[in-house]
Amino acid sequence: MSGSASELARRLGEHAEAACREYLSNGHRFGNYWMVGDVRNTRGRSMHVRLKAVGGKAAGRWVDESSGEYGDLLDVIEQSCGLVDFREVADEARRFLSMPLPPPQPLGSHRQPAATRGSPDAARRLFAMSHPIAGTLAERYLAGRGILLSTHERALRFHPGCYYRDFVTGETRTLPALIAAVTSFDGKITGLQRTWLDPSGQGKAQLADPRRSLGHLLGNAIWLGLEPGALAPVMAAGEGFETMASLKVVMPALPVAAATSANHLAGLTFPLGCRRLYIAADADAAGRHGIKRLSQRAGEAGILALVLRPQLGDFNDDLRHLGQAHLAAWLSGQLVPEDARLFLPPG
Structure with missing residues (x-):
């Protein structure tokens, strides 16, 4: 099996319902869709995953009507398991695809996703891997936007090579990014926002969606x-x-x-x-x-x-x-x- 992102996404789409039962266990099937709260496996109904290809539209594609987020089952694995880099996502996808498909489960019978790491843990881990913004491309980017903040602001960090995957092509790359911690008012990191930057220093990276959030x-x-x-x-x-x-x-x-x-x-x-x-x-x-x-x-x-x-x-x-x-x-x-x-x- 090819290890490319597009091939892994296609193979996952062939087993879309089984993948949803594994990684979006708080949802349920409704017609040709799996319905759940969001890509992080929250209970609810705003996110829809297509289970079978229809009219040229691939199985495994999803959209969250509440947040506007969209993607495929590789993104589901990344977010629901709290993974940070593509190697981990691909390894988990390969692990899943090598397993026999689980038998259908009755509605209301939910089991926990295989991975124990949650999105907030992934956010804290990525934040810890990042650096203070002083003297970095992130500081230059903010200055170019007229934003000159105190170096004591704890919420802001810089990552020189943050993983990014194109939702349409499945291609992956690493780019510098401004990392902003999302916290509760008592200071606990629950998520983060990544803004990918152009390595040349010319503002945000030339991406369809250069800003994405992760976590609770x-x-x-x-x-x-x-x-x-x-x-x-x-x-x-x-x-x-x-x-x-x-x-x-x-x-x-x-x-x-x-x-x-x-x-x-x-x-x-x-x-x-x-x-x-x-x-x-x-x-x-x-x-x-x-x-x-x-x-x-x-x-x-x-x-x-x-x-x-x-x-x-x-x-x-x-x-x-x-x-x-x-x-x-x-x-x-x-x-x-x-x-x-x-x-x-x-x-």
Whole structure:
């Protein structure tokens, strides 16, 4: 058997239902699809895996309607087993394909995936393998986006050769990447976000999806400026890391959280002592839904939620094209006066 990614994915697709029972054991079959919460084997129904090829559409392909993620059964093995590099994924795929197919199991009879490592463990492992960003391509990339952060920010790391696989062609490669830890507000790493970078230093790598997340994200975020377990009476939250990092540049004393998606923003867990929450606006419909739901939850928790709106597409656009001083002046009219005095530089 060829060891190429495309060949392994094709062979796994021939045994798609058996692979789903092995690696997505918290799901169930519904017609020609296996339904489960997500690629990390969470209970639910938003992810659909095609079990048999139909009309030229390959078996084993999947899409998560909630997150927009998609891929094939190699990605299922990577995420559900918490694997980091392609060698481990390929070895596990070969192990599975050499086994006799398991007998069909009745619905509700779920067994645990063979691998014991979970995605948060893989995230912590990859984060530990990465380096501080000072003097690296990651620092240069952020500076090129106008983002100059304190070297004491614990959430950010750099990996010189992070594994990437193209979901369409199955080809694999390694590229430098900015690694951002997704944590609970008490500082425990539950996942991470990888941003692959162009080795020449010209921004993000030329990939269809140069940014992907891994691990348990719901309720957690990329936190900047929040010490583990610390009180955060005033904070800001939004979807994208660069949006929130841009606000952090202008208001360095303000704790900010990047939830990585609109759905995850809606489910963000509030830190201790939070009484005022600024939510960075996003122009798309999903972003508006995330803001609305988070505002509702904040109100139910007795937290005042206020929306911050950029002048251009997002706050990183404002920072890069209008400048830090202009962005600070723009924000001053949107903050509660005492917060403007506390967090914005004197103008």
